Amino acid sequence: MASISIRGMTKRFGPTTAIEGIDLDIQNGEFFVLLGPSGAGKTTTLRLIAGLERPDAGQIFMDGQDISGHFPAARDCAFVFQQYSLYPHLSVYDNIAFPLRSPMRKTPEAKVRERVHEVASLLHIESKLERKATALSGGEMQRVAIGRALVRSPKVFLMDEPLSSLDARLREELRVELRSIQKRTGSTVIYVTHDQVEATTMADRIGILEKGKVQQVGTPMEIYEQPATLQVAQRLGSPVINALPADWAGLNSPTGAVHAAIRPEDVQVAQLDGALACRVIEASLLKHEMVVERDGIEIHVHTAPDAVFHPGDTVSIRCDSSRCLYFDAQGLRMNDRPVNHASLS
Numbered sequence: 001m002a003s004i005s006i007r008g009m010t011k012r013f014g015p016t017t018a019i020e021g022i023d024l025d026i027q028n029g030e031f032f033v034l035l036g037p038s039g040a041g042k043t044t045t046l047r048l049i050a051g052l053e054r055p056d057a058g059q060i061f062m063d064g065q066d067i068s069g070h071f072p073a074a075r076d077c078a079f080v081f082q083q084y085s086l087y088p089h090l091s092v093y094d095n096i097a098f099p100l101r102s103p104m105r106k107t108p109e110a111k112v113r114e115r116v117h118e119v120a121s122l123l124h125i126e127s128k129l130e131r132k133a134t135a136l137s138g139g140e141m142q143r144v145a146i147g148r149a150l151v152r153s154p155k156v157f158l159m160d161e162p163l164s165s166l167d168a169r170l171r172e173e174l175r176v177e178l179r180s181i182q183k184r185t186g187s188t189v190i191y192v193t194h195d196q197v198e199a200t201t202m203a204d205r206i207g208i209l210e211k212g213k214v215q216q217v218g219t220p221m222e223i224y225e226q227p228a229t230l231q232v233a234q235r236l237g238s239p240v241i242n243a244l245p246a247d248w249a250g251l252n253s254p255t256g257a258v259h260a261a262i263r264p265e266d267v268q269v270a271q272l273d274g275a276l277a278c279r280v281i282e283a284s285l286l287k288h289e290m291v292v293e294r295d296g297i298e299i300h301v302h303t304a305p306d307a308v309f310h311p312g313d314t315v316s317i318r319c320d321s322s323r324c325l326y327f328d329a330q331g332l333r334m335n336d337r338p339v340n341h342a343s344l345s
């Protein structure tokens, strides 16, 4: 286990700047998620940490030691890729055992057997150990790939969307499993995803990456409640936060605000003072959500479990200004607001 610090790291591929002067500090034993859209530079950051890419500028420190010039093997990171990369001619057992049998480690076979069985049991693939890797389902193959990383105790686990090729149920199951293994072993994990559910359910802290730059680092709650920019506010939350023009009817925005953003759960649907009449466009009874419209602007709102609305209905909504986030012309947040601890549960 180790801490990782990145200072001023830049990586270019020809004319493309994948990463631009990023600083990051990942603590020992932390489950750190890098979240961002496609092309944000997440994979490049992981590959730079692993030593699979050389930065154009900047340094990487492991436990305070500069490892920028070290070869990948000397960095002792275990990498789990998006697509399982198994040895097809080997059995599941031998695939998982592989890292322990490398010339650098030369683990006694009795110890190898013990570790392989431990890891296979954690990942529920004990009954598949004798099978060829190719005779497995996609989900099983990815478990083997994860098992191959878990079988040894590297300084850092680097995981690049390891669950993205799995179906929803398996993804959820492995998400819980991976997080509980990490907690039990106290490992440092840097985990890349563009899936906000994965990020918020697994992370101790999240680093939001956009266009090669770190936008914000914080706990899921901090980022959800106190996003630094409108872009970050739109990265977490489903349905996405409502971004309204600051001068929209019924809002009490401060001077200089260009956007007023409010989460769907903070919009009240009720006949209250200052409520605005809106037309229902879509209503999902199952999800207790609906989309309403006024002056051509659509607003996502949550509804009470017993409330029944239909498209075309007129409803009254109220955007409580104490729950609004205001952003300036650059998209930077202008106000603090009280933390609502129920909102991420």
Ligand SMILES: Nc1ncnc2c1ncn2[C@@H]1O[C@H](COP(=O)(O)OP(=O)(O)OP(=O)(O)O)[C@@H](O)[C@H]1O
Pocket (backbone or CB within 6 Å): 013, 016, 017, 018, 036, 037, 038, 039, 040, 041, 042, 043, 044, 045, 194
């Ligand atoms: N080997 C390469 N050669 C050229 N350009 C590259 C290379 N690797 C990455 N890039 C570019 O660098 C940018 C960042 O890519 P990266 O793969 O790090 O993003 P990402 O956030 O991991 O995206 P995704 O979620 O789609 O995997 C992209 O514009 C990508 O096209």
